[in-house]
Amino acid sequence: MEGPRPLIRDEIIRxxxxxxxxxxxxxxxxxxxxxxxxxxxxxxAEHGDFSANLPLRIQGLARMKAIEVAxxxxxxVPAHEAVERVAVxxxxxxxxxxxxxxxxxxxxxxxxxGEDYASSDLGTGKRVQIExxxxxxxxPIHVGNGRGAAIGSSLALVMEAAGYEVEQEYYIxxxxxxxxxxxxxxxxxxxQLFGREVSIPENGYPGxxxxxxxxxxxxxxxxxxxxxxxxEGSPDLGKAGLDLMLEGIRDDLAAMxxxxxxxxxxxSLMSEGGPYSEVMSLLEKQGYVARREGAVWFTxxxxxxxxxxxxxxxxxxPTYYATDIAYHYDKFVTRGxxxxxxxxxxxxxxHVSRVKAAVAAVGGDPDxxxxxxxxxxxxxxxxxxxPLSKRAGEIVTLRDIVDEVGPDATRFFFLLTGANQTxxxxxxxxxTQSDENPVYYVQYAHARISSILAKAEEESLxxxxxxxxxLTHDAEQALLRKLLLLPxxxxxxxxxxxxxxxxxxxQELATAFxxxxxxxxxxxxxxxxxxxxxxxxxxxxxxVLARTLGLMGISAPTSM
RNA sequence: GCGCUCGUAGCUCAGGGGAUAGAGCGUUGCCCUGCGGAGGCAAAGGUCGCAGGUUCGAAUCCUGCCGAGCGCGCCA
Numbered sequence: 001m002e003g004p005r006p007l008i009r010d011e012i013i014r015x016x017x018x019x020x021x022x023x024x025x026x027x028x029x030x031x032x033x034x035x036x037x038x039x040x041x042x043x044x045a046e047h048g049d050f051s052a053n054l055p056l057r058i059q060g061l062a063r064m065k066a067i068e069v070a071x072x073x074x075x076x077v078p079a080h081e082a083v084e085r086v087a088v089x090x091x092x093x094x095x096x097x098x099x100x101x102x103x104x105x106x107x108x109x110x111x112x113x114g115e116d117y118a119s120s121d122l123g124t125g126k127r128v129q130i131e132x133x134x135x136x137x138x139x140p141i142h143v144g145n146g147r148g149a150a151i152g153s154s155l156a157l158v159m160e161a162a163g164y165e166v167e168q169e170y171y172i173x174x175x176x177x178x179x180x181x182x183x184x185x186x187x188x189x190x191x192q193l194f195g196r197e198v199s200i201p202e203n204g205y206p207g208x209x210x211x212x213x214x215x216x217x218x219x220x221x222x223x224x225x226x227x228x229x230x231x232e233g234s235p236d237l238g239k240a241g242l243d244l245m246l247e248g249i250r251d252d253l254a255a256m257x258x259x260x261x262x263x264x265x266x267x268s269l270m271s272e273g274g275p276y277s278e279v280m281s282l283l284e285k286q287g288y289v290a291r292r293e294g295a296v297w298f299t300x301x302x303x304x305x306x307x308x309x310x311x312x313x314x315x316x317x318p319t320y321y322a323t324d325i326a327y328h329y330d331k332f333v334t335r336g337x338x339x340x341x342x343x344x345x346x347x348x349x350x351h352v353s354r355v356k357a358a359v360a361a362v363g364g365d366p367d368x369x370x371x372x373x374x375x376x377x378x379x380x381x382x383x384x385x386x387p388l389s390k391r392a393g394e395i396v397t398l399r400d401i402v403d404e405v406g407p408d409a410t411r412f413f414f415l416l417t418g419a420n421q422t423x424x425x426x427x428x429x430x431x432t433q434s435d436e437n438p439v440y441y442v443q444y445a446h447a448r449i450s451s452i453l454a455k456a457e458e459e460s461l462x463x464x465x466x467x468x469x470x471l472t473h474d475a476e477q478a479l480l481r482k483l484l485l486l487p488x489x490x491x492x493x494x495x496x497x498x499x500x501x502x503x504x505x506x507q508e509l510a511t512a513f514x515x516x517x518x519x520x521x522x523x524x525x526x527x528x529x530x531x532x533x534x535x536x537x538x539x540x541x542x543x544v545l546a547r548t549l550g551l552m553g554i555s556a557p558t559s560m
Numbered sequence: 561g562c563g564c565u566c567g568u569a570g571c572u573c574a575g576g577g578g579a580u581a582g583a584g585c586g587u588u589g590c591c592c593u594g595c596g597g598a599g600g601c602a603a604a605g606g607u608c609g610c611a612g613g614u615u616c617g618a619a620u621c622c623u624g625c626c627g628a629g630c631g632c633g634c635c636a
Contacts, residue, residue, distance in 0.1 A: 043582080056616065319634070418573085
């Protein structure tokens with residue numbers, strides 16, 4: 001299979017690089033050390049499609065005015081089929097204008113690429129693991145987890161498009177203190193259903209959902225978990241409860257169209273000779289372990305941390321940190337991922353450097369670990385802030401939102417805001433104005449195109465043999481330029497780990513299409529050649545819209 | 561107190577060294593004799609938190625200050 005074509009942006013960069021070499025060889029510019037060339041999309045269309053600021057950056061090195069540098073470069077820019085003209089603009093920009101016929105011809109390449117359009121080989125041959133959500137199975141998935149789900153799931157789709165082999169994983173915290181507390185809470189609720197006067201433990205989980213789980217287990221398994229009064233409950237009850245919780249979590253995430261390739265159990269780390277014991281002896285061997293105050297510590301200050309951290313508490317239980325080290329050891333060393341991306345809520349920020357330090361200590365590469373933190377979501381009903389705490393009585397779950405506004409709008413909304421920006425999720429707005437959610441604007445564009453293409457087919461019109469050079473209208477050209485942008489967006493999402501660029505691009509693309517639609521009639525029986533060309537443009541637009549929506553995990557409806 | 565993140569239009573947010581700072585929503589005013597009006601066009605709305613600094617050029621980088629969120633457990 002042929003690899004993806006180079007981005008037009010990169011070809012422009014190469015033209016500038018070659019112009020610099022040629023200008024220096026010709027003596028129009030003095031010799032100096034190589035400069036990295038970058039180009040950008042000017043804000044104003046009159047400044048062209050791409051702009052290079054190289055003259056401004058090297059004016060000092062060249063000991064010339066930037067405008068003169070630009071002029072010297074312009075003379076040496078090699079000809080390129082995609083470039084109609086190159087202009088110098090004050091104070092020293094080199095502006096590139098794409099040839100309309102070339103831009104139009106790209107419609108054919110896009111249609112030919114189909115759902116592979118904007119794929120790249122950026123990550124080819126690299127295995128990346130993306131771990132996200134990983135919420136404790138002691139309560140239902142809440143709104144904040146939904147944000148992590150949207151980001152992780154979409155990032156996975158985009159990285160796959162960029163050639164990575166992607167593993168999407170949910171780490172199940174099925175061991176440890178919180179799970180034990182959940183088990184005791186559940187047993188209390190279970191006993192209550194049998195008429196016993198017991199109350200849930202202090203620090204227990206007061207939520208109604210625990211009662212629901214208890215009731216389900218009672219109905220399914222009867223009294224088999226019941227022990228004599230005063231005794232502790234059966235561990236089987238806790239296990240059964242967790243399984244039910246997990247089932248619910250899977251369902252909730254699946255409702256948002258989040259699908260994992262792997263569910264990884266924390267408990268499985270603890271097996272004889274498993275990752276946990278391996279890591280503990282590894283740390284011990286390397287002298288990073290100290291015993292004091294009845295606990296076992298990782299002397300992380302030795303590797304630059306601000307303080308040491310407990311691995312095994314004085315009650316003999318491993319901390320979350322210890323098992324997390326084992327988990328990351330398993331990711332890096334045992335499973336050998338080239339890159340690991342952890343997506344956490346910003347409240348885990350303090351954990352980042354600790355984990356990186358530990359990764360380094362057990363033989364992983366901390367630079368291959370990216371921790372993507374997303375700021376917390378403030379849930380609102382109008383002006384009223386709704387508490388998100390899993391321990392509060394009334395909680396709004398992710399499922400509530402998905403059921404209300406649908407998976408597409410939920411994902412789009414979560415993706416819209418950059419991860420390190422706090423965001424408000426106004427339920428009132430999401431519910432009452434769901435028709436005005438921008439996702440519909442984008443999906444509508446796709447449905448509209450599908451409708452026109454269907455109508456064309458009915459009338460036996462097709463894009464067969466389209467002459468794209470007829471696509472010269474401003475609106476056609478503007479749309480074509482948007483289509484050409486997706487590969488750059490995909491690259492940016494991958495390099496910055498920032499999927500929020502997708503919904504913004506999707507809106508721009510939809511706008512360009514709707515504008516084209518109102519200005520350019522597609523089906524015109526008296527203009528068969530133009531009709532063919534515009535149908536072809538529609539086909540290309542549909543490909544790009546569907547692809548963009550697909551990368552967000554959002555459906556591309558043919559009718560709405 | 562220390563650390564991380566953030567402060568851009570009335571609201572929600574993009575932009576994160578480049579030319580006259582953008583979008584959606586809201587507001588105001590236009591546009592259907594034709595392919596889906598869930599649409600299009602236009603207007604109004606900004607000392608980019610404040611003050612210094614670096615630079616040919618700063619909303620963007622650096623420093624300080626102000627304000628907000630989160631973290632600084634033998635919780636996860």
